[in-house]
Amino acid sequence: MKQPVILLVEDNADDEALTMRALKKNNITNEIVVTRDGVEALDYLFATGTYAGRDAGTQPAVILLDLKLPKLDGFEVLRKLRADRRTRLLPVVILTSSKEQQDIASGYGLGANSYVRKPVDFQHFVEAVRQLGLYWLVLNENPASESGGGP
Structure with missing residues (x-):
C-alpha cells in the first residue's frame, strides 16, 4: 500500500532542506510534495x-x-482550504518561525490543527519533526473525505 503524501508549503530553500533532512533523519519515508507559494x-x-x-x-x-x-500567505491558503468541502478536514500544521500571539490566534481561528514554531537549533527541530510525524502519520485518525454539496 502506498504511503500518504506530506505536503510541505515552504518558500525558503534553507527551511525546506532542513525540514527534508529532519524527516529523513526520523525515517519518515512518505513522499514529500513541496510547493513554494500559496497559489x-x-x-x-x-x-x-x-x-x-x-x-x-x-x-x-x-x-x-x-x-x-x-x-x-499561509493564512489565506488556510482560509481557502477550510472554505471548501473537499479540503476542510485536511490536517494542517502551521510550521513557521513566527511566535507572534496574533499569528497563533489567527492560525487556530482559521482552522489550523496545530501551530509549531520552527526551532532554531537543528536537534530541537529534528525532535519536533519526529513528534509531528509520529502523531500525524501514525497516531492520528483522519476523517474520510467529505463528498457532495458545495463549499
Whole structure:
C-alpha cells in the first residue's frame, strides 16, 4: 500500500532542506510534495494550474504550512482550504518561525490543527519533526473525505 503524501508549503530553500533532512533523519519515508507559494499549494490541492492532471481525490495526510509565503500567505491558503468541502478536514500544521500571539490566534481561528514554531537549533527541530510525524502519520485518525454539496 502506498504511503500518504506530506505536503510541505515552504518558500525558503534553507527551511525546506532542513525540514527534508529532519524527516529523513526520523525515517519518515512518505513522499514529500513541496510547493513554494500559496497559489502553487492551492493548485496542488485542487488539481488546477500546473497540477491539473493530478487526482484531486488523493489528498495529503498532513499539510505543513508556512505563514510567510509569496503570492498568497499561509493564512489565506488556510482560509481557502477550510472554505471548501473537499479540503476542510485536511490536517494542517502551521510550521513557521513566527511566535507572534496574533499569528497563533489567527492560525487556530482559521482552522489550523496545530501551530509549531520552527526551532532554531537543528536537534530541537529534528525532535519536533519526529513528534509531528509520529502523531500525524501514525497516531492520528483522519476523517474520510467529505463528498457532495458545495463549499
